[in-house]
Amino acid sequence: MKRLVLLGGGHAHVFVLQALAQEPLPGVETVLVTPYERQVYSGMVPGVVAGHYAVDEAVIPLLPLVRQARVRRLLTSAVGLDAQARRVRLADGNVLDYDVLSVATGAVADRGAIPGAREHALFVRPAEQFLQLMQRLRALCADRPLDIVVIGGGAAGFELALGLSHALGEGAVATGSAGGSRVALVTGGGDPLSNYPAGVVARGLRALKRQRVTVLRSPCIGIEPGAVILEQGTRVACDAPVVALGAAAAAWLQGSGLALDERGFIATGSTLQSTSHPHVFAAGDVASRADAPHAKSGVYAVRAGPALALNLRRLLTGGELLPHLPQQRTLNLLSCGDRHAIASWGRWSAEGRWVWRWKDRIDRAFIARFSVPGPAASGSPADPPW
Numbered sequence: 001m002k003r004l005v006l007l008g009g010g011h012a013h014v015f016v017l018q019a020l021a022q023e024p025l026p027g028v029e030t031v032l033v034t035p036y037e038r039q040v041y042s043g044m045v046p047g048v049v050a051g052h053y054a055v056d057e058a059v060i061p062l063l064p065l066v067r068q069a070r071v072r073r074l075l076t077s078a079v080g081l082d083a084q085a086r087r088v089r090l091a092d093g094n095v096l097d098y099d100v101l102s103v104a105t106g107a108v109a110d111r112g113a114i115p116g117a118r119e120h121a122l123f124v125r126p127a128e129q130f131l132q133l134m135q136r137l138r139a140l141c142a143d144r145p146l147d148i149v150v151i152g153g154g155a156a157g158f159e160l161a162l163g164l165s166h167a168l169g170e171g172a173v174a175t176g177s178a179g180g181s182r183v184a185l186v187t188g189g190g191d192p193l194s195n196y197p198a199g200v201v202a203r204g205l206r207a208l209k210r211q212r213v214t215v216l217r218s219p220c221i222g223i224e225p226g227a228v229i230l231e232q233g234t235r236v237a238c239d240a241p242v243v244a245l246g247a248a249a250a251a252w253l254q255g256s257g258l259a260l261d262e263r264g265f266i267a268t269g270s271t272l273q274s275t276s277h278p279h280v281f282a283a284g285d286v287a288s289r290a291d292a293p294h295a296k297s298g299v300y301a302v303r304a305g306p307a308l309a310l311n312l313r314r315l316l317t318g319g320e321l322l323p324h325l326p327q328q329r330t331l332n333l334l335s336c337g338d339r340h341a342i343a344s345w346g347r348w349s350a351e352g353r354w355v356w357r358w359k360d361r362i363d364r365a366f367i368a369r370f371s372v373p374g375p376a377a378s379g380s381p382a383d384p385p386w
């Protein structure tokens with residue numbers, strides 16, 4: 001009996017579990033290692049923060065998927081890997097040997113990137129912990145309005161600042177919730193959403209103004225109790241710093257023997273196999289493709305899922321592995337807190353409440369796809385999200 005080990009219940013692995021439920025792998029024992037019972041769908045996290053969704057609406061429960069796929073689940077995480085010996089070391093002290101390994105463990109927050117952040121800040125990753133911290137923040141804001149500073153001008157920081165402002169900010173007073181807190185967004189330098197076309201940046205700035213989010217175009221160089229420190233030493237009052245900076249590679253990949261890129265992510269080729277160890281696959285944020293450096297976000301993790309499922313099957317049971325070619329362009333949908341969203345595709349963009357309803361339908365369909373029993377469990381595919 002061969003053993004396939006899946007590390008992480010990430011966006012690509014939920015497709016693998018679903019494929020295994022539909023067509024089991026003969027002569028293969030599959031084990032899923034996951035630290036949490038559920039997979040948070042990050043596309044809906046800003047909506048949870050804004051108060052549009054309950055947490056349960058934004059997660060994929062893994063246990064029903066695992067049962068349906070007849071996969072063994074270990075509720076722990078990988079803390080070490082020896083790719084030569086084909087062995088994973090687990091946080092619970094056990095080791096797990098494999099014939100084929102698939103890694104979809106995502107990225108981690110770089111807790112050392114800003115001095116003081118480790119001690120004083122809330123990090124957006126892991127999403128499971130972030131959502132728990134948000135509940136506590138909400139409770140604190142019910143006692144008194146706070147100064148909240150989101151650090152990171154990318155899509156995640158932008159959406160979270162707007163979601164926080166909608167739920168807890170000055171505009172929320174009118175809705176009678178725990179409002180009145182002040183929300184600021186520290187971009188690191190220029191405008192927020194700087195890797196988007198100018199039209200999207202302009203729409204984003206209007207949304208931030210509408211929602212009374214203060215934009216601070218400066219790098220954050222330190223975090224202290226009660227303040228974030230910007231370049232040139234400017235101190236900004238802050239009770240709750242939320243760090244939404246670019247993600248880093250997990251430390252346990254170092255020393256695994258796997259070929260890693262310069263940032264420590266697993267170097268993979270077009271078939272999603274490690275460039276150094278063909279029995280190791282990686283997909284999503286943990287993977288790095290020299291031929292597709294743009295392919296780093298949830299949308300790419302999701303799109304890699306079916307290809308990963310197929311290639312794992314073929315490596316284990318025979319057949320030619322197929323290349324997975326990430327698209328150059330994807331549809332981007334940015335929520336603006338107030339049930340308003342911005343859509344973009346290349347240089348085209350649009351916004352409105354209709355975009356939010358569009359995003360809401362896509363996101364809910366994605367979660368529904370993995371509910372068991374559900375339409376997808378009986379074989380009908382839904383559109384991928386984002």
Ligand SMILES: Cc1cc2nc3c(=O)[nH]c(=O)nc-3n(C[C@H](O)[C@H](O)[C@H](O)COP(=O)(O)OP(=O)(O)OC[C@H]3O[C@@H](n4cnc5c(N)ncnc54)[C@H](O)[C@@H]3O)c2cc1C
Nearest residue numbers: 008009010011042077078105106156284285297298299301
């Ligand atoms: C607030 C926010 C909003 C976002 N919105 C969007 C969006 O709208 N569109 C978009 O394209 N991208 C978005 N992103 C980016 C997106 O979240 C990531 O690109 C995506 O989650 C990557 O998916 P993944 O499956 O690779 O990793 P993850 O989603 O991080 O999943 C990894 C899984 O592995 C598990 N795991 C971690 N470490 C271990 C370990 N050592 N052992 C075992 N299991 C482990 C984790 O618990 C988790 O379940 C957003 C990010 C944030 C923070």
